[in-house]
Amino acid sequence: MLSIPVDDRGLAYGDGVWETIAVKAGNPLLLEEHLARLQWGLEALRLKGLDLTLLKQQLLEACSATERGVLKVIVTRGSGQRGYNPVGLNEPRTIIQLSPAPRYPPEYASQGIVLGLVTGIRLAYQSYLAGFKHLNRLEQVLARAECEAHWQEGLVMDHHHHVIEGTMSNLFIYTQHQVLITPPIEACGIAGIMRAQVLKLAQQSRMDVRIQNLRVQDVLNAHSVFMTNSVIGLWPVREFRQQHYVIADSIQTLQQQLQPYCL
Amino acid sequence: MLSIPVDDRGLAYGDGVWETIAVKAGNPLLLEEHLARLQWGLEALRLKGLDLTLLKQQLLEACSATERGVLKVIVTRGSGQRGYNPVGLNEPRTIIQLSPAPRYPPEYASQGIVLGLVTGIRLAYQSYLAGFKHLNRLEQVLARAECEAHWQEGLVMDHHHHVIEGTMSNLFIYTQHQVLITPPIEACGIAGIMRAQVLKLAQQSRMDVRIQNLRVQDVLNAHSVFMTNSVIGLWPVREFRQQHYVIADSIQTLQQQLQPYCL
Numbered sequence: 318m319l320s321i322p323v324d325d326r327g328l329a330y331g332d333g334v335w336e337t338i339a340v341k342a343g344n345p346l347l348l349e350e351h352l353a354r355l356q357w358g359l360e361a362l363r364l365k366g367l368d369l370t371l372l373k374q375q376l377l378e379a380c381s382a383t384e385r386g387v388l389k390v391i392v393t394r395g396s397g398q399r400g401y402n403p404v405g406l407n408e409p410r411t412i413i414q415l416s417p418a419p420r421y422p423p424e425y426a427s428q429g430i431v432l433g434l435v436t437g438i439r440l441a442y443q444s445y446l447a448g449f450k451h452l453n454r455l456e457q458v459l460a461r462a463e464c465e466a467h468w469q470e471g472l473v474m475d476h477h478h479h480v481i482e483g484t485m486s487n488l489f490i491y492t493q494h495q496v497l498i499t500p501p502i503e504a505c506g507i508a509g510i511m512r513a514q515v516l517k518l519a520q521q522s523r524m525d526v527r528i529q530n531l532r533v534q535d536v537l538n539a540h541s542v543f544m545t546n547s548v549i550g551l552w553p554v555r556e557f558r559q560q561h562y563v564i565a566d567s568i569q570t571l572q573q574q575l576q577p578y579c580l
Numbered sequence: 581m582l583s584i585p586v587d588d589r590g591l592a593y594g595d596g597v598w599e600t601i602a603v604k605a606g607n608p609l610l611l612e613e614h615l616a617r618l619q620w621g622l623e624a625l626r627l628k629g630l631d632l633t634l635l636k637q638q639l640l641e642a643c644s645a646t647e648r649g650v651l652k653v654i655v656t657r658g659s660g661q662r663g664y665n666p667v668g669l670n671e672p673r674t675i676i677q678l679s680p681a682p683r684y685p686p687e688y689a690s691q692g693i694v695l696g697l698v699t700g701i702r703l704a705y706q707s708y709l710a711g712f713k714h715l716n717r718l719e720q721v722l723a724r725a726e727c728e729a730h731w732q733e734g735l736v737m738d739h740h741h742h743v744i745e746g747t748m749s750n751l752f753i754y755t756q757h758q759v760l761i762t763p764p765i766e767a768c769g770i771a772g773i774m775r776a777q778v779l780k781l782a783q784q785s786r787m788d789v790r791i792q793n794l795r796v797q798d799v800l801n802a803h804s805v806f807m808t809n810s811v812i813g814l815w816p817v818r819e820f821r822q823q824h825y826v827i828a829d830s831i832q833t834l835q836q837q838l839q840p841y842c843l
Contacts, residue, residue, distance in 0.1 A: 321584060321586055326721075331717060337662075401720045404725055404728050453593075453717070454595070458593050458666050459708065462666050
């Protein structure tokens with residue numbers, strides 16, 4: 318196991334960003350998109366000094382012999398003295414880890430999962446830190462703890478009763494009127510790479526696609542519901558709070574179109 | 581330099597808590613208070629398995645030969661697999677670091693500092709994570725980056741224009757009517773150990789002490805303003821946004837009463 322010095326600011330303050338990238342047949346999937354989000358985070362944190370071309374090369378090399386796996390890259394602000402001040406720290410530390418592909422039951426993708434509602438913690442509004450994947454993830458840890466024992470995934474709300482995302486995935490609903498909706502990720506939440514891919518494909522297919530606030534009742538009223546992330550791909554939801562859903566044909570089509578980008 | 585494995589959840593998610601403790605003449609100051617806040621954090625994060633008696637012993641030993649210094653302890657949820665789920669991880673990792681006492685100019689304590697107003701980032705409301713010192717500190721990092729070049733300390737606000745605290749310290753104002761006020765730490769901010777000590781001493785001295793919301797104008801209207809933390813002790817503020825302050829006699833008295841707990 319690799320190690321890092323304990324004065325690393327990723328440990329001290331969560332001062333860094335990360336990406337989780339699916340690997341198939343030696344290729345990191347949607348690599349450019351992941352690198353673009355990583356760079357967004359680096360800019361938001363004013364974390365300087367990373368050679369993105371070198372990082373890309375390292376990531377390609379790390380997984381070139383891997384048939385199926387998950388590549389995780391963490392970039393921290395590197396070592397620092399005591400104190401929050403990040404100014405003048407321009408030697409980031411890069412950590413690359415390759416794991417086997419997770420073995421989720423195949424029926425999660427084919428028949429759907431049970432989704433719950435997380436009530437113990439809500440996502441705070443912090444527009445400055447929303448969207449990209451930084452290392453401050455206690456909200457997700459606590460949400461996941463609540464979800465783990467009961468459901469395959471849990472919906473997390475903000476303080477205004479909007480459902481924002483899953484503990485580790487983004488939310489989409491497909492309404493009775495055939496509108497595809499996902500919540501905005503501007504004040505909290507993560508702008509998933511697979512979410513962006515779904516939005517792109519759905520627009521290309523001329524579906525009616527909207528980014529708008531959703532509440533629990535909107536999810537309950539939906540025709541189909543599904544969750545996405547870079548590792549799971551697209552999981553339909555078969556049940557949420559005693560409501561049962563079908564998998565709409567157009568959602569199955571989307572799932573097939575996503576295949577090249579999924580494990 | 582000590583190191584930790586890269587699968588530590590403190591690095592991955594900021595999944596842990598920490599304390600910074602001043603050391604004088606071989607003694608960690610206000611150790612019981614720091615350990616109590618640490619325990620509060622462990623409970624909030626449901627981070628189990630730490631032997632607090634052993635930790636206390638380790639901290640006492642670590643600094644027994646140190647005349648003046650700063651002890652930092654980090655407790656993470658230890659190593660974990662990929663994924664947010666914390667359930668079942670009951671082997672926390674403890675990291676103890678001893679640093680020399682910082683060399684702040686002595687006039688910061690005697691004549692006061694220049695305080696600014698941080699405008700680039702605000703503290704998010706997250707009552708579940710407020711008060712204790714967890715490892716998700718990006719808000720403080722970004723606030724400190726703004727503050728560093730201009731002032732000795734910067735006030736940070738919430739989204740409702742309340743001033744909550746400094747980037748690394750707690751705020752107190754002493755009004756023209758001799759009321760000592762510090763903002764509540766219920767939705768965001770850190771419940772400083774030195775802040776609690778000031779509140780205790782001021783109440784013992786029968787001062788009129790209140791915990792209530794403050795705005796920028798309240799700070800500007802104050803007779804005296806000061807900042808506290810466990811390492812700096814009490815720093816009076818001499819200037820904030822072109823407003824100049826005197827150091828009230830009762831604030832100087834408080835500062836003297838705090839001496840046993842300060843470097």
